[in-house]
Amino acid sequence: MIEVRNISKSFEDKLVLDDLSIIFEEGKTNLVIGGSGSGKTVLIKCLVALYKVDSGSIIYHGRDFTLLNEDEKRDVRKEIGMVFQGGALFDSQSVEENVAFPLQMFSPMSPEERKERVNFCLNRVNLPNAHNLYPSQLSGGMKKRVAIARAIALNPKYLFCDEPNSGLDPKTSIVIDNLIKEITEEYSITTVINTHDMNSVLEIGDKIIYLFKGKKWWEGDKHEILETDNEEINNFVYASELFKRIRKASI
Amino acid sequence: MLFKNDVRLKHQMLQFLHTTGEYFLFLKGVFSKPQKFAWFRKQLFYEMNSLGINSLPIITIISLFMGAVITIQTAYNIDSPFIPLYAVGLATRDSIILEFSPTIISLILAGKVGSSISSEIGTMRVTEQIDALEIMGINSASYLALPKIIAAIIINPFLIIISMFQGILGGWFFGSLAGVVTSTGFVYGVQYAFQPFYVTYALVKTVFFAFLITSISSFFGYYTSGGALEVGASSTKAVVYSSIFLLVMNYLLTQLLLS
Numbered sequence: 001m002i003e004v005r006n007i008s009k010s011f012e013d014k015l016v017l018d019d020l021s022i023i024f025e026e027g028k029t030n031l032v033i034g035g036s037g038s039g040k041t042v043l044i045k046c047l048v049a050l051y052k053v054d055s056g057s058i059i060y061h062g063r064d065f066t067l068l069n070e071d072e073k074r075d076v077r078k079e080i081g082m083v084f085q086g087g088a089l090f091d092s093q094s095v096e097e098n099v100a101f102p103l104q105m106f107s108p109m110s111p112e113e114r115k116e117r118v119n120f121c122l123n124r125v126n127l128p129n130a131h132n133l134y135p136s137q138l139s140g141g142m143k144k145r146v147a148i149a150r151a152i153a154l155n156p157k158y159l160f161c162d163e164p165n166s167g168l169d170p171k172t173s174i175v176i177d178n179l180i181k182e183i184t185e186e187y188s189i190t191t192v193i194n195t196h197d198m199n200s201v202l203e204i205g206d207k208i209i210y211l212f213k214g215k216k217w218w219e220g221d222k223h224e225i226l227e228t229d230n231e232e233i234n235n236f237v238y239a240s241e242l243f244k245r246i247r248k249a250s251i
Numbered sequence: 252m253l254f255k256n257d258v259r260l261k262h263q264m265l266q267f268l269h270t271t272g273e274y275f276l277f278l279k280g281v282f283s284k285p286q287k288f289a290w291f292r293k294q295l296f297y298e299m300n301s302l303g304i305n306s307l308p309i310i311t312i313i314s315l316f317m318g319a320v321i322t323i324q325t326a327y328n329i330d331s332p333f334i335p336l337y338a339v340g341l342a343t344r345d346s347i348i349l350e351f352s353p354t355i356i357s358l359i360l361a362g363k364v365g366s367s368i369s370s371e372i373g374t375m376r377v378t379e380q381i382d383a384l385e386i387m388g389i390n391s392a393s394y395l396a397l398p399k400i401i402a403a404i405i406i407n408p409f410l411i412i413i414s415m416f417q418g419i420l421g422g423w424f425f426g427s428l429a430g431v432v433t434s435t436g437f438v439y440g441v442q443y444a445f446q447p448f449y450v451t452y453a454l455v456k457t458v459f460f461a462f463l464i465t466s467i468s469s470f471f472g473y474y475t476s477g478g479a480l481e482v483g484a485s486s487t488k489a490v491v492y493s494s495i496f497l498l499v500m501n502y503l504l505t506q507l508l509l510s
Contacts, residue, residue, distance in 0.1 A: 048386050077388035088379040102387050105286055160386075 001026045002047065002158065002190055007056030009039075009046055016042045018214040020056070027188040029181050029204045031195055034211035035236060040194040043211070044162050047192065048080060049073050060158065078106055081151030081189075083161040083180075087143035089135040089150070095122070096131040099149045106154060121149040125179060141172035145179070152183055159184065161193040165200055173197060177204045198237060201225065210236065277470050280392035281400065294398035295405075302364050302399065302465075303406030307413070309363065310356055314347075314414040317355070318421030321346050326431035339432045340423070340440020345449065347418035353453040354501050356414045357460035360407070361493040365468040368399055369489035372472025373482040381473070396469035403461035411457045415450075452508050459504060460497050467493045 002024040009017040016039045024030040032040050045051045047058055049065055058065040060076055068076065089098050099118045103109055109117065122128060125145040135143060144164055151159060161180060165173040181204040184191040195201065201208060205222035210233055218225075218233050225237060237243060285291035325342045372395055375381050384391040419441055426432040432440075468489040475485040 045382075050382055050385060074388040074390070077386055080386055080388075082383065082386045084379045084383060086378055088383040090380055090383075091374075091378075104290065105387065105389060 001061060002192070003059040004043075004047070005057045005059065007046060007053045007058065009042055009051060009053050016214050017046065017053075020211075020214070020216055022209055022216060022219075024190050024192050025207055026190045027185060028206035029184050029191045029193060030207045030209065031193050031201055031205045032209050032211060033194075033196055033201060033236070034217075035196065038211040039214040040196075040211055041162060044160055044192065044194050048077065048082060048160060078154065079157040081154070081156035081159045083144065083147045083151050083159070083164050085163045085166055087135070087147040089138075089143060089146055091135055093134075094131065095127070095133050095135075095138070095146050098135070098146060099153055102150065102154050117153060118149075121153050122146075124152070124183070125149045126175075140167050141169075141176065144168065144176050148176070148179060148183070152187070155187060156189060159189045159191040161191070161195075163194050163196070165195060165197045170199060173199060174203060180204065196236075198243065201237075273474065274467075274470050277392055277396075277473060278466060280390060281396045281466070281469070283390055283393050285397065286389055286394060291398060295402050298398045298402035299406045302368075302403055303410055306360060306363060306410060309359065310410055310414050311417055313356065313359060314352070314417035315421035315425075317351055318343065318347060318418035318423075319425030321351065321418070322422035322426035322437070323429055323431050326426065335436075336432060337436045337440035337443060339426065340437035341443050342440075343422040343426075343437075344419055344441045344445075347422070348415055348449045348453055352411045352414040352418060353456040353460065354497075356411060357407070357457060357464065357497055358494055360410075361460075361464045361468075361497055362490050364403070365464050365489045365493045366486045368465060368468040369472040369475075369486045370482055372396070372469055373475035373485045376473065376475045377478055377482060392469075392473060396466065396473070399469060400462060400465040403465040404458055407461040408454045408457050411453060412450075415453070452504075455508065456501060456504050459500050463496050463500060464493045467496060 004020060004022040004024070007017055007020050008015065020039075020043065032043060034040050042051060046053050047065075049058075053066055056066070060079075063076060065073065065076060089095075090101065093101065096118055099121050100114055103114045103117055107114070118131075119128075122130060125148050127142060127145050127149065130138070130142065130146070133142075135146075138146065148164075159180070164176050164180065168176065177200050180191060180193065183189065193200070193204075202222050202225075205225070208218075208220055208222065208225055209216055210218040210225075210230075212232055218228065218230050220228065225233065228234070322339060322343045325346075326336075326339045329336075329338060372381075375395070381391045381395070384394060423432075423434065423437045423441070426437055427434045471485045471489040471492070475481050
């Protein structure tokens, strides 16, 4: 579980996160949704301490991340896996080397055990034959899957995904969503996903937090989001013509 | 107008102080214990090859031709019958050892290696690869910059020694070919009144220059933000600042070691 208590973050004079308090639950896919500029990416970067919060605390199973020094933060980060929007795979390394990288750095595994673990992770994301490919040779969906494989290599307790579906077609998006959901439940990970993809919300949203102007505007699950009267949420959820028609038909 | 200029100057001064402070904080992060020594050693050899051995062709071409030009120009300028012709070899040797090889070759490396380091690290920054390293719990500054800095400090003195030989060789070969010096006269001049301390001086300078080039370029790459345009801008800044500080350091070291 990750507990966010009253965090605020501003850049120069612009307040991006405004006194935000959220609990991200273990074994669930926690989705943070909101329009562009609502503070989703800043929130996720504050959660992993890539940005320092101005005030408030972020607690990982009783450890206040904001009070730790750099070395202690690095120890907590070893329990974190992150899937970036663009994958953030290391260009100079093959798929196998990318997935093996955290293992080489932090695990006492022998080369054979490492190879076995890499094979397991790549099989888990349905890429059993991509070992020798380089990031430039991969499609967008494959990059995301390799990024997921790398993120789960060290059996993380926390998984963060920043817009894992951006730039992907709807079918591949569902594959990625289901993969994240399965991994979350399988290993009882606390997963936080930033997205503005409504398909993801309805597919895997165990817990949904809607951000608006840096504040938590609404909280619920994938069923409640369709029934809420909150106007701001409805404007977001039913922004597309397709969803408007679906809603009209259901009413 | 005067007020506006004062404000701008003050802003620039503050910016300079801020960047200098940031650079030293970056160095503090860089010089920490490597995460895994085996990985560091692997990266070190990779960088020695990438930054050093791969620079040999350009160093060879420049050294040979600069040696040739120094010889021909020196011979052309010696028109007094009281100056012996072997002075051409001596002047060429000293010019190459004292200034050309350590300073000019390092300036060329600042362009070649500096822009490569800065754009490589800058691209990693804008594509979030550095963030990925940080989130894995890796000290990214040390992981990325330390092998490059140490590799350059180790390999550059060898490159400069090779450049010295090539420069003198170029001077002898092309000078003889052009007929401005005799082969024996040039070789005699090269051996005449040789001061081994000049080589020490050149190598001390090289080590400082290697550190400046790699650390400044890594710094500008590391703090890149934005996209492709900013990566290009960081790369330019890396080359410009490395060159300026290299020349300042050249002056300081010359004052310290030779005066």
